[in-house]
Every structure is written in structure tokens, then in C-alpha cells.
Amino acid sequence: RVDLVSGISLIVGTMIGSGIFISPKAVLEGTGAVGPCLCVWAACGVLAALGALCYAELGTLITKSGGEYSYLLEGFGSATAYLYSWTTIFILKPSSFAIVALSFAEYVATPFYPGCTSPVIVTKCLAAAFLTTIVNCLSVKLAKYVQIFFTVAKLLIIVIIVISGMVLLAQGNTQNFANAFEGTTSFGAIGLSFYNGLWAYDGWNQLNFITEELKDPYRNLPLAIITGIPLVSVCYVLVNVAYFTVMTPAELLQSSAVAVTFGDRVLYPLSWVVPLFVVFSTFGAANGSCFTSGRLIYVAGREGHMVKLLSYISLKYYTPAPALIFNGILSIFYIIPADINTLINYFSFAQWVFYGLTAFSLILMRFTKKHLHRPVKVPIIIPVVVVVVACYLVLAPIIDKPELEYLYCTIFILGGMIFYFLFVYHKFSCTQRIMKLISMYLQLLMEVVPAEEVE
Numbered sequence: 433r434v435d436l437v438s439g440i441s442l443i444v445g446t447m448i449g450s451g452i453f454i455s456p457k458a459v460l461e462g463t464g465a466v467g468p469c470l471c472v473w474a475a476c477g478v479l480a481a482l483g484a485l486c487y488a489e490l491g492t493l494i495t496k497s498g499g500e501y502s503y504l505l506e507g508f509g510s511a512t513a514y515l516y517s518w519t520t521i522f523i524l525k526p527s528s529f530a531i532v533a534l535s536f537a538e539y540v541a542t543p544f545y546p547g548c549t550s551p552v553i554v555t556k557c558l559a560a561a562f563l564t565t566i567v568n569c570l571s572v573k574l575a576k577y578v579q580i581f582f583t584v585a586k587l588l589i590i591v592i593i594v595i596s597g598m599v600l601l602a603q604g605n606t607q608n609f610a611n612a613f614e615g616t617t618s619f620g621a622i623g624l625s626f627y628n629g630l631w632a633y634d635g636w637n638q639l640n641f642i643t644e645e646l647k648d649p650y651r652n653l654p655l656a657i658i659t660g661i662p663l664v665s666v667c668y669v670l671v672n673v674a675y676f677t678v679m680t681p682a683e684l685l686q687s688s689a690v691a692v693t694f695g696d697r698v699l700y701p702l703s704w705v706v707p708l709f710v711v712f713s714t715f716g717a718a719n720g721s722c723f724t725s726g727r728l729i730y731v732a733g734r735e736g737h738m739v740k741l742l743s744y745i746s747l748k749y750y751t752p753a754p755a756l757i758f759n760g761i762l763s764i765f766y767i768i769p770a771d772i773n774t775l776i777n778y779f780s781f782a783q784w785v786f787y788g789l790t791a792f793s794l795i796l797m798r799f800t801k802k803h804l805h806r807p808v809k810v811p812i813i814i815p816v817v818v819v820v821v822a823c824y825l826v827l828a829p830i831i832d833k834p835e836l837e838y839l840y841c842t843i844f845i846l847g848g849m850i851f852y853f854l855f856v857y858h859k860f861s862c863t864q865r866i867m868k869l870i871s872m873y874l875q876l877l878m879e880v881v882p883a884e885e886v887e
Contacts, residue, residue, distance in 0.1 A: 445720045452590075479633075485814055501731055510856070511849070515852070600678060633665075636664075
């Protein structure tokens, strides 16, 4: 039921979350000047586009939902795919969903508590996680329309900021662009600025998680990618230009919420519009993240890498309800401790390990699976560039500021192999009997069945 417009909305809606309203500060800190800052934002867009082109070939070559999971399974085998699902399902997806939900709750509460910290943020975040899960459990069509609505809303605030910035530029507010490349920074700091910029771009691969639900994926997947990502890239660069028309680099670094500061200076007395539309933006990103995370868990359950129940479909709504609810529950555990940004920073570098491995799997399958039909075929240099950049992005934060948390993260990822050998590779009969009994009761309670029975 997901057509081209819905696919573009999913990409744009998931990419444009809270990042463009928060990340400019971190990118400027790493680059040290306006010129390099804008260059990093543009380069992040190019890298996201290159990665997406690789995924367009993979998505039309292997038309299965699950994104990187399905591609790593085909390229490297069961163990690597399991490590990806282990890391992503238990850490990356729920924790990033929790961050977006926290941003959503904070912007919802802030207007009601001017001049002080908003209370009970955790409760509001739980409501956001619950609501988006319910929307996705009820209907694919309803979730699709919710995504389209909030994508339009967030594009509207982007257009307002960009037009305001262009008007200010035309009025001669260009003083912050003079000597734009003055300043010094380190090799590692540039890497960290890319890290923060790419966090704002994260979501460029989301459509590959729901390939099986796309109408005509051979046509709509690459079209949605080459339409959605350049659109976001242009918006991000122009938004940053707009920020610098009203704020000096020092003022931008002092702002805790750059977009709100921009609104207070340019849109007053209508500055309340900015936090309102940031709420729309973060809600749309949370909805898109929940939509795709559920599909990854569903595919992992179908392949035997997670509990089989997670691959079941709701009889009433035809959605992977167990997988969506499971993702919502995990997200709640990350939402309860309100300050999880540090945790996300240390675990996010693992995401680029798997992006690099996925691009490398494309190179590998050019030689090991020559016989497969490739409706989209990118030049081999593109996945090579993505692999090289991924290696740099993984190593740069460690080299620039080595800390034990990176070691803990690596141990957690590799620790997944223990569970792989115990429950997937060997499949102990006693464990299977217990899980089968639990699954039977949960299946009756949730009214879900295996996907093949629905078909």
C-alpha cells in the first residue's frame, strides 16, 4: 500500500526530525567557522545520497523488507546479519526513537512552562511512544497518512525559515559570511562534525526496511531516494544559511535550540510557530522510525534470529503488531532515564560499522551473485567511497577522543555471538519448548498469526 508519494514522505519525514533544529551547534563546534560548517552540511548530503544509491541497487536486487539485515544476510551470512539485528533492535532503533520522543515531549511541554524546566517529561515521552505504536499497529494506511501530514508540516517550517533567511540576505545581512573560512580545527574534530551532521541526515535508508510493502519497488524505491534525499540536502544547507543571517557563530554556539532562537529574532510575535512545527517534525520522525523499526524486528523474527512470534501479523489490521509493540516497550526502557544522549553518542558509531559492511556486501555480491537481475546498477566506485568514509567515521571519534565506552560498545556488539550460538545456531530443544508455549498464549491474546496464513 506504500506508493511513491508515501515513500518520499517516509524518507523526508524520517530524515527531517529534531536534528536540523539542534545539530547545527555541534557541527559548528567541530568545524570552527561558517564556511567549513556549510561545506560539511553539503558533504553529508552527498554522502547520504551515495549511500542511498547503494541501497537502491541492494533494494531492487533483494526485494525483502528489513534493510541492512536482509542485505547482510545475503552478503555475509547468518552470523553478521544476527549481529546487526542484535545491535539495532536492542540498542540503536529503540534508543534513537527514545531521543526523538524526548525531543517531542520537551517541545510540547516548553510553551506551557515559560521560564522554567518542564516537569514529567518521561510521562509525555511514554505517551509519544505509545501513540506512534498504536497508530502503526492499527493500520498501514493510517500510519502512511500520518507520515504524509507531518512531512508537509515540517517542510512548511523549513520553507518559512529558508524564505526568511533569503529575505534577510537580500537586505544585506551577510556580515557572518565574510572571512567564512577563518579558523582552525583538527582532523578528528572534522570527523566528529560529520558525525553530528549525518545524525541529522539519518533516515536516508528507511524505505529499504519496507521494500515488500512498496508498490512497484523496482520503480518507486530508486525514484523516492533520488527525489527525497536531494530535497532534504538542499533544505538543510539553506536552513543553515538562514541561521547565519541572524546569528554570529558565537551566538549560535550559545543557543540551546537554534531554531527557537531564530524564530524569536525573526518571526516575533509569531515565534511560537517554530516550537509548534518542531513538535510536528519530531512526531513525524518518531512515527517513521516506529514504522520501519517494526519491520526490521518482523524480518528478524521471520528468519529465526528473534522470537518467531515477532514475525506474526495482526488478523484484524494486517500489520506486524507484535514487532511494533516490542519496539515500543524497548523504547520505553530507554525513555525512563531522561538523559541518554551520551549513550546514543557512543553507540551511534556502530551504525556506521554496519553501513560500511552493507556497502561492502554490495561490492562482494557483484562477484558472488553475478547471475542476479539488477534493475538499478550503480558504478562500483560509489560503494567503495561509502566503505572508505564509513571506516573514517567509525575511527575518527575514537582517535580524536579515545574512551572506554567505545570498547564497551564493541564488547556488547560481539557479545551477541553468545546468544547466536546458544539460541540460533544450536537451537536447544528446551528453550524452543518454553518459547513455543509463551508464544501460543501471546498469539491468542494479541490475535496474530504467521504472515503466510494471512496471505
